């Protein structure tokens with residue numbers, strides 16, 4: 062999508078505030094991948110929720126840092142963004158959607174499991190010390 066500087070700035074702030082990230086996002090780093098972002102906006106045209114959908118293989122897309130502003134949670138924004146992320150991934154030919162969730166992030170885990178993702182593995186991130194769970198959803202079942 063076409064992102065304005067203001068929206069890119071808002072996305073970066075949202076990502077930095079709401080996730081325990083080992084690298085900080087900036088307006089520039091968001092704009093570099095502007096086409097990957099899907100957002101939800103307030104009536105005042107501010108970003109209240111966002112997600113990045115990135116192609117990693119012809120058959121696989123990654124859903125990154127699905128984030129909703131603290132004041133806007135439990136209103137269905139995340140579910141709506143996941144639906145849109147899946148639609149975008151399918152339109153690019155993806156057969157598999159993947160995301161990672163830090164251990165202990167129960168709300169995110171419940172959300173993704175409720176959306177059909179399965180836990181497939183867990184690894185340790187030495188930079189953060191967190192164990193990170195890998196979740197996948199198959200978009201085209203084996204026959």
Ligand SMILES: CC(C)(COP(=O)(O)OP(=O)(O)OC[C@H]1O[C@@H](n2cnc3c(N)ncnc32)[C@H](O)[C@@H]1OP(=O)(O)O)[C@@H](O)C(=O)NCCC(=O)NCCS
Nearest residue numbers: 079126127128129134135136137138139140168169171172
């Ligand atoms: C996780 C997060 C994206 C959920 O956003 P949200 O807009 O509140 O989610 P929704 O309103 O669409 O809720 C969808 C489902 O997620 C689950 N869920 C959301 N918040 C939850 C909570 N606090 N506890 C348990 N389940 C929760 C529920 O299954 C919910 O369905 P329900 O409302 O019918 O019970 C949001 O809390 C957030 O931004 N967290 C911080 C950033 C983060 O950790 N992102 C995930 C990176 S992997």
